[in-house]
Amino acid sequence: MFNIVLxxxxxxxxxxxxxxxxxxxxAVKGKWRISxxxxxxxxxxxxxxxxxxxxxxxxxxxxxxxxxxxxxxLSVLQxxxxxxxxxxxxx
Numbered sequence: 001m002f003n004i005v006l007x008x009x010x011x012x013x014x015x016x017x018x019x020x021x022x023x024x025x026x027a028v029k030g031k032w033r034i035s036x037x038x039x040x041x042x043x044x045x046x047x048x049x050x051x052x053x054x055x056x057x058x059x060x061x062x063x064x065x066x067x068x069x070x071x072x073x074l075s076v077l078q079x080x081x082x083x084x085x086x087x088x089x090x091x
Contacts, residue, residue, distance in 0.1 A: 002089040009046050009082055016047025017054040024060040036061075040070065048074035 019042055023034040043051045052071035061067040
C-alpha cells in the first residue's frame, strides 16, 4: 500500500514541477498562463516539495508571499506525512 502512496507522491510532484516550468516559460513569452489556483492546488495535493524547489531554481513566483510561505509549509507537512505512512504502513 505504501508503494502506491509513494508512486502518487512522486507523480504529483513531477506534475507540479512541470506546471511551474511551463508557467515560467509562458510568462517569459507573454503567453496564456497557468492559474495560481492550479499551481497551488497541485502543490496542496502532494506536489509542494518539488514545486518549491522548482520555483526557487527557476525563480518563478518567488516574489509572491503566498507561494513562498505556503509551499515550504506544505512541503514539511507532506514529507512528514510520507515518513509517518512509511513507518506505520511499512514498505
